[in-house]
Amino acid sequence: MPLVDDIARAELEQLSARGLLRTLEPLRTPPGAEIELRPGERLVNLCSNDYLGLAGDPRVAGALADGARQWGAGAGASRLVSGDFLPQHELEGALAALAGTEAALLFNSGYAANCAIVPVFAGPEDLILSDVLNHASLIDGCRLSRARVEVFPHRDLAAVERLLAKTPARRKLLVTDAIFSMDGDRAPLRELQALCDARGALLMVDEAHATGVFGPRGAGLCAQEGVQPALRMGTLSKALGVAGAYVAASRAVCDLLVNRARPLVFSTALPPALACAALESLRIATGPEGEQRRARLWSNVRRFAAGLEALGRPASADSPIVPFILGDPDTAVQVAARLRELGHLAKAIRPPTVPAGTSRIRFALSAAHSAAQVDAALAALRTALLVK
Template structure:
């Protein structure tokens, strides 16, 4: 029985339900992969960020088990107390080499990194310039910094230029996703880097949805566009294309040293468990050794883009295996998700506040573990269900 002080919560849950905004958890079994079991049914999994199909790869699972056997189930403490283990240092060195930077620092999640790094770099006398569609974790980190937050229209380089020209601040930090998680499109990093050079601003790029996928070595969008050396803060995650768990920030050695002292989400948390670090190291080896994985998932992305275009959806700006099927209302997105499930496809409805109101959608995420038949099957199922969805509001 809930305490009386929590008596307002059931009514709040009812209101969320009525607006189509209540969330629920669904357990997948037995493993993450292209086909999963949900509620006793086998479904094609099209909403995971496991872009290279590594989350259940036997090599990563073996590495995780060996890492735990060698160094224990948990790190036991913050890295600054008694939790700094050799596997942390090994992974950071490997990440820095991959990103072409002087150093790297592990964080326990992408949210930890994005919430902790901006407050370590800027404060009340400073200004942050952020794309309006940046991930929620970036927004929270910007707010925690207490710096003045100036948000520019999505991908609008001219507005960013105007804001940088007009704003007087001690320090300036431009923050953007590389690939935007709900739209699959890319930030104009070349133009943004040029603006940062011109105005003496720091550039922070979140490569969570491009690291492992884009660029000659899979290091991300900045590598693909040839501007990696003009990015001051490279942030990325280990739990998407790399198949493990955690996150990192890579950059110059002074940056890393400052974060060790100032990033509260690093300082005040128990370090990543050895198993996660060992799995990430194995994932990095696969990325280096098997470029065909990213070539395959990017080819599937082009196939899906063409099919969605034929169905009337605009995917022209998509550069990564994230395909937005924008349906408008929460009711349409929920109905589409349910109808696809009946046909054997697991695609969750994405609703506000994750996306702007009026743009509820299906977020189709592809993996190197998928095949052409699964993509074609989804497209055929979408074509079948679209006419029967609730009318657009």
């Protein structure tokens, strides 16, 4: 019987040999456009999902501290026991108002939300259609549901139509990212909604990278596209700069989730202080300052995409996520290392996060970046590619 350390070391060696080993390295500074990793190593952060630059905002951090003073550090129990506090309800009301839905319900993370929601609405007698590039949390939600899962080619409406037409399943659920997390492109939400409506399927949209970034008052891509899916999930952890997630839906849907969603029922609730921080972040993101931050964000996205085009690598300006595909994992790691030497943090993304042969640098732009930082990032990328 091998010791657990022997098992771990053997697996780590295999990962390392394939260029797929990942390690942790803590930041020495709060989140922001500029961060410090090794002592004295200042880097422009080009790989955070802090799209509006709110994660390090003193007002949001202050609301967290004030919230903790008033409500304590932790919720102490699942919401169904004694972990349900007023700030969580206030936040749910604000999120529902933003989404234009009857209700909203919080989860501890986007990952937990997807694992929670999908199995409540699809089971062994049902069919789930899932875009091949959906986030791992949706994939895991599908697995937990024990439904039959048909993975369709990326954004392929003809495949969706075919799959929806032929199924005898009791219930059909189509799940998609709104913004694909590693490619930054958008799901064809209007077309997907029309196909689902025509075939009596439920549509679930993951707005993790769309909340705060798209739509009126940052309400998301569904709001921008005028789509009202049955289940709309979003996160508080990315543009809103805090942690946690929500589903915006009807009251009945939220009530059923309170009864059946295992990550909600069997897990300690999101601390109420975090709800206080998210309320402050939401106040900023949905107000005039949010509009200004979104304008800066989109200006940075367009500037970066134009710069890539000038490098001969046209990129869409569909979202703040801009992938730069390099192919094999070693090349991606080398280019990331070179960027870091040049003062820029943009991590290599490798399988299994992305399909084999598509290892990449995933750039993420933020309203916190200055135009000069965007230009410097492009110059660093040009140099890093030459050295490769």
